[in-house]
Every structure is written in structure tokens, then in C-alpha cells.
Amino acid sequence: MTSLSCIPDLLNWKIDLGLDTFVETGCFKGDGIQSAIDFGFKRIFSCDINTQWFDVCGIRFSDHKNVHLVNGSSIEFLHWLFTDQMVNSGCLFWFDAHFKQFCAGVEHDNPDKLDDSDTFPLFNELQMMKEYTEGCVAFCDDMRVMKDSGRWNEVLNHMKIDRTIQELINVVECDKYQAQYIDSGEGILRVTPCVNG
Numbered sequence: 001m002t003s004l005s006c007i008p009d010l011l012n013w014k015i016d017l018g019l020d021t022f023v024e025t026g027c028f029k030g031d032g033i034q035s036a037i038d039f040g041f042k043r044i045f046s047c048d049i050n051t052q053w054f055d056v057c058g059i060r061f062s063d064h065k066n067v068h069l070v071n072g073s074s075i076e077f078l079h080w081l082f083t084d085q086m087v088n089s090g091c092l093f094w095f096d097a098h099f100k101q102f103c104a105g106v107e108h109d110n111p112d113k114l115d116d117s118d119t120f121p122l123f124n125e126l127q128m129m130k131e132y133t134e135g136c137v138a139f140c141d142d143m144r145v146m147k148d149s150g151r152w153n154e155v156l157n158h159m160k161i162d163r164t165i166q167e168l169i170n171v172v173e174c175d176k177y178q179a180q181y182i183d184s185g186e187g188i189l190r191v192t193p194c195v196n197g
């Protein structure tokens with residue numbers, strides 16, 4: 001797990017593109033939300049599929065009226081954000097939702113099927129970013145679990161996703177967005193607007 005506060009160029013992107021909205025998938029104990037508050041984002045949206053972490057963050061950020069939390073899958077959450085709330089620009093995404101069973105502290109029920117859309121929703125999240133937004137930036141954490149990351153960690157042996165970083169890049173790249181792998185923290189995929197996009 002990479003700390004959001006350690007991503008070196010995040011603040012530069014926020015300032016250069018005037019991003020005022022932070023959108024996170026997977027709030028866990030709330031450290032990403034706290035970093036977003038510290039970075040000065042005006043609006044903060046996050047979600048978690050595990051009610052336990054939704055409740056923890058609800059209590060932790062109860063005094064922050066600009067923090068909006070949803071208890072549900074990241075795909076439901078993004079759909080609500082993009083189509084109901086019409087939040088489609090000015091966002092910095094922190095796509096960090098994965099391994100719901102692990103984060104709930106229980107064993108995987110089917111370790112051979114870890115890339116299903118609920119357990120590793122990043123492919124669908126990037127697809128939605130491409131379809132519904134423009135001028136946004138995304139950082140996607142934990143690329144170490146991808147087949148070709150070169151950051152293989154035996155502890156995560158059972159979590160390795162049988163797909164490549166290039167496949168992720170192919171999902172999001174278009175005339176609006178470009179993507180780049182950054183070998184920092186646990187491996188980050190960064191998505192930024194094309195220069196003339």
C-alpha cells in the first residue's frame with residue numbers, strides 16, 4: 001500500500017490543472033482521505049465495499065462536511081458520481097480499491113479468480129474514467145500485483161493478477177488520456193490528460 005502523501009508529483013498536478021475534487025476508491029482506515037484534506041482539496045469523495053471501513057471513516061471524518069462517503073462497490077460509486085452527481089472534471093482520482101476479502105480480514109474464497117471485477121475493479125474504473133471524465137488525473141496503486149511489474153513479493157503470492165500493466169494502459173489511453181507506469185512506492189500507474197486532449 002503506497003501512502004498518497006508520498007506521491008511526489010501529485011501536488012504539482014493538482015495546482016497546474018486546478019483540480020479541486022479528490023475521488024478515492026477504497027477508503028480503508030482513512031489515511032488517503034486525511035492526505036486529501038491536508039493537500040487542500042475542496043470536495044472529497046470516497047467509498048468502501050466493506051461496511052467496517054465505511055463506518056471507521058464515517059466516525060473519523062464526521063467533522064469534515066466536505067468528505068462524502070459511500071458504502072458500496074467502487075463501480076456503483078463511480079456510476080453515482082459521474083451520472084447522478086455530474087462530477088466529470090476537476091478530479092484527482094486515487095484508485096485504490098482491491099482485495100476486499102483481504103481487507104476484511106478473511107481468506108479468499110477463490111484465489112484462482114482474483115481478477116474479477118469486484119476483487120480487482122481497476123480495469124472497469126479506468127474504463128469509466130475514460131468514458132465519463134475529461135481533464136482529470138488518476139494515480140492507481142499497487143501495480144506490484146500485476147504479472148509484469150517486476151516488484152514481485154512472495155507475501156502477495158496468492159494475489160498476483162494474471163494481466164499486465166500494458167493491458168491496463170490500453171484500457172485508459174485515448175485521445176483524452178495517456179498513462180505511465182511509475183516505479184515508486186508499491187508501483188503506481190499515473191493517468192494524465194493528453195497535452196492537446
Ligand SMILES: C[S@@+](CC[C@H](N)C(=O)[O-])C[C@H]1O[C@@H](n2cnc3c(N)ncnc32)[C@H](O)[C@@H]1O
Pocket residue numbers: 001002003004024025026027028029030031032033047048049050053072073074075096097098099100101103104117118119120121
Ligand atoms: C489498499 S486499501 C485502501 C487504502 C486507502 N485508499 C489509503 O490510501 O489509505 C483497499 C480498500 O479497498 C476496499 N475495497 C476492495 N475492493 C473494493 C471494491 N470493489 N469496491 C470498493 N472498495 C473496495 C477494501 O475494503 C479496502 O478497505
